[in-house]
Amino acid sequence: MPALPDQAYMARALELARKGLYSTHPNPRVGCVIVRDGRIVGEGWHARAGEPHAEVHALRQAGDKAKGATAYVTLEPCSHHGRTPPCADALVNAGVARVVAAMQDPNPQVSGRGLQRLADAGIAVQSGMLEAEARALNAGFIKRMEKGLPFVRVKLAMSLDGRTAMASGESQWITGPAARAAVQRLRARASVVLTGADTVLADQARLTVRPDELGLNAELTALALMRPPLRVLVDGRLRVPLSAPFFQAGPALVATCAAASARDRFLEDGHELLAVPGSNGHVDLNRLLVELAARGANEVLVEAGPRLAGAFARLGLVDEYQLFVAPKFLGSSARPLLDLPLVRMAEAKELKITDIRAVGDDWRITAVPL
Numbered sequence: 121m122p123a124l125p126d127q128a129y130m131a132r133a134l135e136l137a138r139k140g141l142y143s144t145h146p147n148p149r150v151g152c153v154i155v156r157d158g159r160i161v162g163e164g165w166h167a168r169a170g171e172p173h174a175e176v177h178a179l180r181q182a183g184d185k186a187k188g189a190t191a192y193v194t195l196e197p198c199s200h201h202g203r204t205p206p207c208a209d210a211l212v213n214a215g216v217a218r219v220v221a222a223m224q225d226p227n228p229q230v231s232g233r234g235l236q237r238l239a240d241a242g243i244a245v246q247s248g249m250l251e252a253e254a255r256a257l258n259a260g261f262i263k264r265m266e267k268g269l270p271f272v273r274v275k276l277a278m279s280l281d282g283r284t285a286m287a288s289g290e291s292q293w294i295t296g297p298a299a300r301a302a303v304q305r306l307r308a309r310a311s312v313v314l315t316g317a318d319t320v321l322a323d324q325a326r327l328t329v330r331p332d333e334l335g336l337n338a339e340l341t342a343l344a345l346m347r348p349p350l351r352v353l354v355d356g357r358l359r360v361p362l363s364a365p366f367f368q369a370g371p372a373l374v375a376t377c378a379a380a381s382a383r384d385r386f387l388e389d390g391h392e393l394l395a396v397p398g399s400n401g402h403v404d405l406n407r408l409l410v411e412l413a414a415r416g417a418n419e420v421l422v423e424a425g426p427r428l429a430g431a432f433a434r435l436g437l438v439d440e441y442q443l444f445v446a447p448k449f450l451g452s453s454a455r456p457l458l459d460l461p462l463v464r465m466a467e468a469k470e471l472k473i474t475d476i477r478a479v480g481d482d483w484r485i486t487a488v489p490l
Contacts, residue, residue, distance in 0.1 A: 129153050129160070129192040130222055130250045136165040136174070137194045137257055142308045142336070143168050143343035146416030148195055148225075148261040152178040154216070156189035167343060173198065175207040179214050187215035194254045196225040196247065199234040208237040218244040222254035226265035259439070260311070260418030270413050272437050274422045274429055275306055276457055277444040283454035284426065285322075292323065297333075298480025299444045303423075304333045306442060308344040310421035312412055315366075316428035317355040326369040327351050327423060350417070354408070354428060356401040362389050375408050377401055405437055430459035433469060436489070441471065443485040 136151030144150075144166055152174035154162035162185070164177025172180075175197055179186050197207035197219065211219060219238050224247055225231055235245045255262060260271035277294045278284050284294070293300070307313050313327045329348055331341050351372045353360060358378045360366065362385070371390045377398035386393040394411065396403045412420060422432055432438050462468060475486040 124158070126192070126220060126249060129155055129190075130194070130220065131253075132160070132163075133174075133192045133194050134222070134250060134253055134257065136163055137254075139165045139340065140167055140343075141257075142305075142340055143347050145169070145311045145347055145418055146261075146264075148258040148418075150174040150193065150195045152191060152193045154178045154182045154186055154189050154191050156182075156185050161185040161189060168347065173207050176210055179210055182214075188217045190218040190220060191216050192220045192249075194222045195258070196221045196223065196230060196232070197234040197238070198225065198227075198230050199237045206234070206237075208234040211238060212241040212243065216243060219246070220249055221245070221247045222249055223247065223251045226262045228265070258418075263439070264413045264416075264418055268413050269409050270311065270417045270420045271439045272409065272420050272422060272432065273306065273310070273440045273442060274424075274432060274438050275303060275442045275444070276429065277303075277446070278457050279446050279448050279450040279454070281449045281451070281454075282457050283450035284457055285455040286450060287453045287455065294448070294450075295444045295446045295482045296480045299446075299482040299484065301333050301335045302479050302484060303444070304330055305335070306421055307349060307423075308334060308336075310349045310419045311417035312352050312420045313349045314352040314354065314420055314422050314424070316424040317353065317357075317359045318425040318427060319423070320353060320355075320360050320364055320366045322425070324365045325423075326365050328369050349421070350415075352408075352412070352420075354403050354405075354424075356398055356403050362386070362391075367391060375403050377403055402431075405431060405435060409437065426456055426459040429457075433458055433460055438489060441485075441487045443487065444479065445483040445485060447481060447483075 133151040133153045137149045140149040147169045151165045153160055162178040162182025164174045166174045191211055199206050199208045238245050263269055263271045308329045315327055319325050331345055334341055353372055353374045355374055356377045358376055373392045373394055375394045375396045383393040396408050398404045470490040471487040472490055473487045477484055
């Protein structure tokens with residue numbers, strides 16, 4: 121059987137890396153394939169922080185066959201001692217002849233040092249193969265390393281006439297089961313699920329990951345549940361009572377401008393109160409994102425009402441919108457998608473639609489700000 125081109129092996133490594141979509145936080149998602157004489161002799165992917173990296177799993181599977189082989193890895197092998205030993209050293213010790221990386225590691229502790237360590241050991245190195253795909257897979261990790269901010273994804277559900285709830289606030293359910301399952305997977309992959317007081321009070325929202333709605337296999341579901349996202353409530357004036365379903369669903373972080381004197385009663389219930397600067401009772405969202413990134417958050421999923429979602433949009437803090445569109449009209453008196461007061465056409469927020477697909481009876485639109 122003829123050997124496959126390099127791109128095919130890297131594509132397989134990326135496929136393996138995607139298995140870590142729901143579980144690697146705060147680490148990046150990484151896959152590795154080891155090939156010798158045109159045959160795959162080892163494969164691996166990183167599942168959880170603190171556990172072996174993709175290269176180690178692949179090398180263990182390859183055994184002695186790794187000597188003289190080519191390793192395809194979706195991210196530059198690490199060169200520093202973290203919670204696990206350096207993967208660059210493991211590849212050197214295994215005797216691989218060549219390493220192909222999709223991209224350099226944006227982590228300043230690594231960034232080029234892993235590839236240099238390999239080159240110094242006489243291993244042929246190459247970087248940049250299927251780099252766009254690799255960067256998309258770890259957009260949150262890359263942004264946190266390069267800018268000290270998480271990747272912000274805003275999820276919105278609306279009718280065909282752009283409405284999110286009836287005038288009364290009733291909003292369950294605009295979209296169907298398939299769309300709701302897709303939202304569950306968005307939650308599961310996020311480091312943080314963030315919402316506002318209005319949503320929690322109006323919808324009695326819990327913002328948890330519901331395993332029966334994920335639609336994943338048993339292995340990935342188990343991994344996702346081992347690392348649930350941190351639930352963050354933006355509540356500048358502490359309007360949501362501790363008896364709310366949101367707090368009863370498990371530990372949460374509350375970002376507020378209110379006095380820190382309330383901290384003890386939140387701690388007693390297992391929650392954390394984070395004082396964030398703000399004005400007029402509104403939390404400084406940029407400062408909050410900086411704090412979440414410092415805690416290792418790669419991706420933040422915002423599931424909020426028009427006011428908070430609109431605030432993220434107005435401040436230019438959104439990296440991606442996920443819009444679920446239901447084939448129904450809610451009418452002119454229903455609530456709008458975003459609180460985004462614009463007066464002139466020149467003020468319009470332009471987006472680039474990167475994907476549109478059917479999800480059950482609904483449509484899912486992925487768009488990014490220009």
